[in-house]
Amino acid sequence: MSLKKHILDLRKRREKVQLGGGEKAIEKQMAMGKMTARSRILALLDNESFTEYDLFVEHEARDFGMDKKELHGDGVIIGTGTIYGAPVCIFAQDFTVAGGSLGLMHARKITKIMDHALKMRVPLIGINDSGGARIQEGVNSLAGYGEIFYRNTIASGVIPQISVILGPCAGGAVYSPALTDFVFVVDQISKMFITGPSVIKTVLGEEISMEELGGARVHAEITGNAHFFAGSEMECFEQIKKLITFIPWNNTQKAKAFPPREPKFKGNIEDIIPSDPKQPYDVRDVIKAIVDDSDFFEIMEYFAPNIVIGFGRMNGQTTGFVANQPLVLAGVLDCDSSDKAARFIRYCNAFNIPIITLEDMPGYLPGVDQEHAGVIRHGAKVLYAYSEATVPKITVILRKAYGGGYIAMNSRHLGADFMFAWPTAEIAVMGPEGAANIIFKKEIDEAEDPDKMRELKVQEYIERFANPYVAAAKGYIDSVIEPSETRQLLLHAIEVSSNKNDQRPYKKHGIPPF
Amino acid sequence: MDDKKLELVDFAVTARKYKTLLTIKFANRKKYEMPNPNEIRSYIPGTIIKLKVKEGAKVKAGDTLLILEAMKMMNKVQAPFNGKVKKIYVTEGEKVPKGQVIIELE
Numbered sequence: 342m343s344l345k346k347h348i349l350d351l352r353k354r355r356e357k358v359q360l361g362g363g364e365k366a367i368e369k370q371m372a373m374g375k376m377t378a379r380s381r382i383l384a385l386l387d388n389e390s391f392t393e394y395d396l397f398v399e400h401e402a403r404d405f406g407m408d409k410k411e412l413h414g415d416g417v418i419i420g421t422g423t424i425y426g427a428p429v430c431i432f433a434q435d436f437t438v439a440g441g442s443l444g445l446m447h448a449r450k451i452t453k454i455m456d457h458a459l460k461m462r463v464p465l466i467g468i469n470d471s472g473g474a475r476i477q478e479g480v481n482s483l484a485g486y487g488e489i490f491y492r493n494t495i496a497s498g499v500i501p502q503i504s505v506i507l508g509p510c511a512g513g514a515v516y517s518p519a520l521t522d523f524v525f526v527v528d529q530i531s532k533m534f535i536t537g538p539s540v541i542k543t544v545l546g547e548e549i550s551m552e553e554l555g556g557a558r559v560h561a562e563i564t565g566n567a568h569f570f571a572g573s574e575m576e577c578f579e580q581i582k583k584l585i586t587f588i589p590w591n592n593t594q595k596a597k598a599f600p601p602r603e604p605k606f607k608g609n610i611e612d613i614i615p616s617d618p619k620q621p622y623d624v625r626d627v628i629k630a631i632v633d634d635s636d637f638f639e640i641m642e643y644f645a646p647n648i649v650i651g652f653g654r655m656n657g658q659t660t661g662f663v664a665n666q667p668l669v670l671a672g673v674l675d676c677d678s679s680d681k682a683a684r685f686i687r688y689c690n691a692f693n694i695p696i697i698t699l700e701d702m703p704g705y706l707p708g709v710d711q712e713h714a715g716v717i718r719h720g721a722k723v724l725y726a727y728s729e730a731t732v733p734k735i736t737v738i739l740r741k742a743y744g745g746g747y748i749a750m751n752s753r754h755l756g757a758d759f760m761f762a763w764p765t766a767e768i769a770v771m772g773p774e775g776a777a778n779i780i781f782k783k784e785i786d787e788a789e790d791p792d793k794m795r796e797l798k799v800q801e802y803i804e805r806f807a808n809p810y811v812a813a814a815k816g817y818i819d820s821v822i823e824p825s826e827t828r829q830l831l832l833h834a835i836e837v838s839s840n841k842n843d844q845r846p847y848k849k850h851g852i853p854p855f
Numbered sequence: 856m857d858d859k860k861l862e863l864v865d866f867a868v869t870a871r872k873y874k875t876l877l878t879i880k881f882a883n884r885k886k887y888e889m890p891n892p893n894e895i896r897s898y899i900p901g902t903i904i905k906l907k908v909k910e911g912a913k914v915k916a917g918d919t920l921l922i923l924e925a926m927k928m929m930n931k932v933q934a935p936f937n938g939k940v941k942k943i944y945v946t947e948g949e950k951v952p953k954g955q956v957i958i959e960l961e
Contacts, residue, residue: 545900621876647878670866670875704868704869
């Protein structure tokens, strides 16, 4: 063959394989309202930045007539590219090829790009759209999953790992996304579960649709398996791109700094907070009044909304925010919100992102269901995560900081570097009503008018203890500040802690309560 | 996502009530009920393979009341104390979810 012929031959081969499962299968994929694996990658990455590897890989299965089947690329596309110039490794399962089922070579391709991402210290993005294990390949397919999980674990905390669920992801396959840092789901398209509706029906006789069992909304709102929820695939890709701008390429770097910007919020920050401590407000308004450009990128918006987590920038530098949300369940800590906050704190710590905590919480959620669900061990995760974190840790107490919640929300005692409190802060062992009932029980019981006496004693307690000055007198609070000073002081705190060096004793790893 | 019912409710944490929104998960949570020791419940979802007792029968602690097949295992459900079978709530071949009352003793 002449050189020209060789090149033409290569082009022909490429064209054929790039069609994946063929035109019919692609039509079917589109009819399900889904993009193809290739178009997803191209939509997500910078224009013309995608370079594909292992295009010509073929499957190895020989049993059950599989030797006669051609599975292009073995149902997965892998490669490298950039997002806003940041290098990433990516794989996308191709549902048009044998339902994106995972066989030995399919898994080899995925582990190859994972190894590459880890070696190059760049983020890994996995797009999941697969019917599950390729049954014909038997234990080889299980081996494939296991090798992926192992790499997810080894890479955890070294490079950012992002999972995008754009189709079914069922059985063992769900555990790769579950081991990664951020999971993205799309309404009506993502389906994740361990056992599907048909098994549940056979075993239990319970009927449930895939959507109700493990659809995008379920994982975004009920299970907490998903971190980002989008209405469409394109919206989902925008979210991923935005996330990439906030995080570093790996754990030895800082996130890229952006030009500093003043918040768009123009008003009095103290006006956001009602004077009556029993009235709610949206703590996200406070965050938006503080961060650059008032741009707050919330994570897990719908799961455990009684705590708010997410990224913003302070003078251009990525900062993680953890804030109690008085608008929902009065901002209590419970099993779900503890789990949500703790994991985010550990993420920030692993990737060198300073943490700002905004505190306004009345305590832990009372209830049999909470106690029996293990609020002790879940709540302990927050203590562990804050204590363990060595990135700059700054707390602003806005209003209530009662009891265990005061300790848990990045208190001085857990190693906070800066403790600020607004003059509206109430730092006390419990709410005034509860405290007065206990401390002044005798006086109240013996009074002629116990209700009036209780009222009196509650007022007495509020005046003496429901303020930041008792804690400030002990040095537990560094500074009681005017709300309008908040942003400037936070910027200062981050600036002066940029060389923070908090050495801890050597250990293989801790034993966090999970 | 969408259409959250924006309705503030009184929400008590210790002695103070706060105005706040509830989550769907919180609103749908199961209220705790005191367990009744006379009620034998399925401890795992499965299928009732065989009933070994009839209503009115006297049973001793440890007697097998029925066989519950779950996750490919034949599980014996035993009487926790000496007593009498007051009522049987299931039939052979029936599928039961976890926590359903299957037999009441007295």
